[in-house]
Amino acid sequence: MITFDQIKKAVLVSVWFMFLTFPIMVIRVNPVERIVEWRWRNMLLIGVGSFILSFVWHYFIRRKELGTQKAEVGGEETIPLAQRILEKKAIYRPTLAVLGICALVFPFIFSLYQTNIMVTALIYVMLGLGLNIVVGLAGLLDLGYVAFYAVGAYAYALLNYHFGLSFWMVLPIGAALGATFGILLGFPVLRLRGDYLAIVTLGFGEIIRIILENWNEFSFGPSGIANIPRPSLLGIDLSVHAATIYIYYIMIGLCLFTIFVVNRLQDSRIGRAWIALREDETACQAMGIDKAKTKLTAFALGATWAGMSGVVFAAKTTFVNPASFTIWESIIILCIVVLGGMGSILGVIAGALVLILMPEYLRAFSEFRMLAFGVLLVVMMVFRPGGLIPNVRRTYKFEGVTETKKG
Amino acid sequence: MEPVLKVQDLGMNFGGLRALDAVDLDVGKNEIVALIGPNGAGKTTFFNCITGIYPPTEGDVLIFPQGKDRPKRINGLKPNKVTEKGLARTFQNIRLFPNMTVLENVMIGRHCRMRAGVLGAVLRGRSTMREEKAAVMDSYAILEKIGLDPFVNEFAKNLPYGAQRRLEIARAMATEPFLLLLDEPAAGMNPNETRDLDKLIKRIRDEEGISILLIEHDMKLVMSLSDRIFVVDYGKKIAQGTPEEIRNNPAVIKAYLGEETDA
Ligand SMILES: Nc1ncnc2c1ncn2[C@@H]1O[C@H](COP(=O)(O)OP(=O)(O)OP(=O)(O)O)[C@@H](O)[C@H]1O
Ligand SMILES: [Mg+2]
Numbered sequence: 001m002i003t004f005d006q007i008k009k010a011v012l013v014s015v016w017f018m019f020l021t022f023p024i025m026v027i028r029v030n031p032v033e034r035i036v037e038w039r040w041r042n043m044l045l046i047g048v049g050s051f052i053l054s055f056v057w058h059y060f061i062r063r064k065e066l067g068t069q070k071a072e073v074g075g076e077e078t079i080p081l082a083q084r085i086l087e088k089k090a091i092y093r094p095t096l097a098v099l100g101i102c103a104l105v106f107p108f109i110f111s112l113y114q115t116n117i118m119v120t121a122l123i124y125v126m127l128g129l130g131l132n133i134v135v136g137l138a139g140l141l142d143l144g145y146v147a148f149y150a151v152g153a154y155a156y157a158l159l160n161y162h163f164g165l166s167f168w169m170v171l172p173i174g175a176a177l178g179a180t181f182g183i184l185l186g187f188p189v190l191r192l193r194g195d196y197l198a199i200v201t202l203g204f205g206e207i208i209r210i211i212l213e214n215w216n217e218f219s220f221g222p223s224g225i226a227n228i229p230r231p232s233l234l235g236i237d238l239s240v241h242a243a244t245i246y247i248y249y250i251m252i253g254l255c256l257f258t259i260f261v262v263n264r265l266q267d268s269r270i271g272r273a274w275i276a277l278r279e280d281e282t283a284c285q286a287m288g289i290d291k292a293k294t295k296l297t298a299f300a301l302g303a304t305w306a307g308m309s310g311v312v313f314a315a316k317t318t319f320v321n322p323a324s325f326t327i328w329e330s331i332i333i334l335c336i337v338v339l340g341g342m343g344s345i346l347g348v349i350a351g352a353l354v355l356i357l358m359p360e361y362l363r364a365f366s367e368f369r370m371l372a373f374g375v376l377l378v379v380m381m382v383f384r385p386g387g388l389i390p391n392v393r394r395t396y397k398f399e400g401v402t403e404t405k406k407g
Numbered sequence: 408m409e410p411v412l413k414v415q416d417l418g419m420n421f422g423g424l425r426a427l428d429a430v431d432l433d434v435g436k437n438e439i440v441a442l443i444g445p446n447g448a449g450k451t452t453f454f455n456c457i458t459g460i461y462p463p464t465e466g467d468v469l470i471f472p473q474g475k476d477r478p479k480r481i482n483g484l485k486p487n488k489v490t491e492k493g494l495a496r497t498f499q500n501i502r503l504f505p506n507m508t509v510l511e512n513v514m515i516g517r518h519c520r521m522r523a524g525v526l527g528a529v530l531r532g533r534s535t536m537r538e539e540k541a542a543v544m545d546s547y548a549i550l551e552k553i554g555l556d557p558f559v560n561e562f563a564k565n566l567p568y569g570a571q572r573r574l575e576i577a578r579a580m581a582t583e584p585f586l587l588l589l590d591e592p593a594a595g596m597n598p599n600e601t602r603d604l605d606k607l608i609k610r611i612r613d614e615e616g617i618s619i620l621l622i623e624h625d626m627k628l629v630m631s632l633s634d635r636i637f638v639v640d641y642g643k644k645i646a647q648g649t650p651e652e653i654r655n656n657p658a659v660i661k662a663y664l665g666e667e668t669d670a
């Protein structure tokens with residue numbers, strides 16, 4: 001099975017890597033003793049390591065190619081695991097029930113620390129599902145999504161500071177403000193697509209952050225706003241512990257609400273129009289779809305969820321400042337959508353949990369976080385370009401005139 | 408004959424290039440009209456000007472919707488508005504929605520005849536559900552007519568080439584047009600598929616009462632289908648008439664032969 005050619009390739013790769021890493025891994029200047037250390041052992045390790053990795057890499061690439069060939073020849077596509085589970089009621093129902101119970105008892109089994117992490121992950125689930133509307137469904141590459149998150153967070157912070165509005169009052173206001181800002185961003189970028197859209201939205205995100213940083217009278221500048229109250233339950237102020245658990249349940253509720261809405265949207269007239277817009281803008285318009293309206297609803301609805309999660313974020317951390325809303329946040333949310341599976345609800349949830357929980361639990365390797373992130377994305381794009389759980393479209397059965405929903 | 412489309416003096420400039428120059432054309436009710444001409448003559452540009460993809464530099468595009476005696480000027484309208492008015496088109500280089508199912512592609516055509524908004528989609532009220540179900544059934548009925556019903560749940564990108572061309576026609580028909588504009592529907596089809604297409608287009612005209620304007624290079628198909636033919640060359644109309652007249656028109660023969668000797 002292993003041909004000479006493959007070995008040659010792997011050797012070449014390992015030589016190339018040894019050469020590339022030579023200056024940083026082998027040479028070390030010791031300024032105290034004024035000598036140069038030559039760490040040949042490192043070179044050996046890198047050589048062997050990259051040789052093996054390259055071998056494994058090519059092995060999987062070949063397997064993947066064989067797999068697609070087989071699928072083409074056989075004519076039948078392998079059904080993804082997630083879809084198979086969804087299709088079988090006997091598996092699907094109990095799975096859902098177990099997951100539901102786990103989610104409900106989670107804060108009582110695990111520590112406050114774990115619950116806090118989970119709340120963060122759930123916030124990102126919501127952000128991911130919101131951005132999924134814009135990027136995954138409508139295909140509009142938005143790199144300034146974090147701006148709407150900031151709008152929501154500052155809405156709660158400022159409205160509470162100046163007018164004493166409570167969490168529950170600001171939640172819908174944050175959603176509405178998010179939608180408004182979504183439309184504000186949407187109008188100027190109606191004519192842009194692809195890279196140009198990405199650049200402009202990136203600029204928009206930075207503008208919001210810079211305004212928050214510099215307009216001291218309005219947003220209290222870089223020092224931010226502290227002492228934001230946590231949500232109160234029926235007017236009773238809760239202890240930190242109880243409030244965290246409370247926020248956890250609020251987030252579970254909001255996530256379920258988001259899933260419900262997005263799920264209904266994607267199989268509706270509007271949702272299909274978004275996907276058509278993503279697939280082919282010209283054809284979409286020629287088929288009678290109002291491009292401007294469709295894009296604006298996508299921006300507005302996407303931003304709504306960001307606005308809401310912003311409010312929860314402010315309530316959870318009790319402190320907001322512009323540093324929480326950098327471009328880096330936008331990129332993480334985008335990674336969640338891309339890694340999870342564009343347009344796929346389950347995928348985005350999985351993506352958010354993986355990308356947010358993994359770094360929390362792998363703190364020991366925190367120096368390598370960025371490296372692991374990059375490697376993960378590259379590997380995913382090569383082997384599973386559709387994401388962790390790719391999107392499946394709804395199928396219909398026609399027998400005579402009966403129509404049933406399958407998945 | 409009662410007209411459904413009348414184009415007068417249509418002109419289109421791309422910078423210094425005069426792609427269309429004072430082109431007149433009309434399509435009557437229940438008529439199949441062909442627009443032919445050598446490569447680069449401006450046929451696709453003509454379609455793009457009528458359907459609102461480009462605003463024409465000069466001239467008028469008038470439509471005569473059924474039940475209304477006064478014509479309506481549609482140049483300058485957005486493509487989606489033109490489609491709403493009852494003109495639907497296909498594209499020379501297939502432009503389906505590759506990652507949507509065949510049924511969903513056709514349902515997109517139903518979009519402009521549906522009303523449900525965001526709230527309706529989330530609440531799924533009775534009228535939304537009824538509309539949605541009607542859209543599914545209507546789209547399926549169209550697919551049956553075109554003979555694509557075995558592929559309903561297939562992704563559009565996985566269809567064979569000829570089926571993709573027919574799906575474009577199905578999608579256009581879903582918008583309930585009174586005039587169908589087909590840009591080289593037989594391009595890339597084998598003789599069998601072309602024969603089926605010939606029958607299909609005639610059936611659409613006869614059974615659905617949709618008038619048809621088509622661009623086509625396959626002369627056999629053009630001659631068999633068309634009631635009348637318009638010929639353009641270098642953006643100008645050089646001839647019009649029945650297939651018989653066009654076949655023997657010296658200007659047309661020259662345009663086509665001239666092109667061949669150039670090539
Ligand atoms: N968007 C555009 N910008 C500039 N020039 C264009 C544009 N679209 C078309 N043209 C030019 O207009 C002329 C007519 O092109 P058109 O595509 O209408 O030809 P056609 O008759 O459809 O040819 P074919 O039979 O090859 O499809 C060509 O010279 C083409 O290069
Ligand atoms: Mg053309």
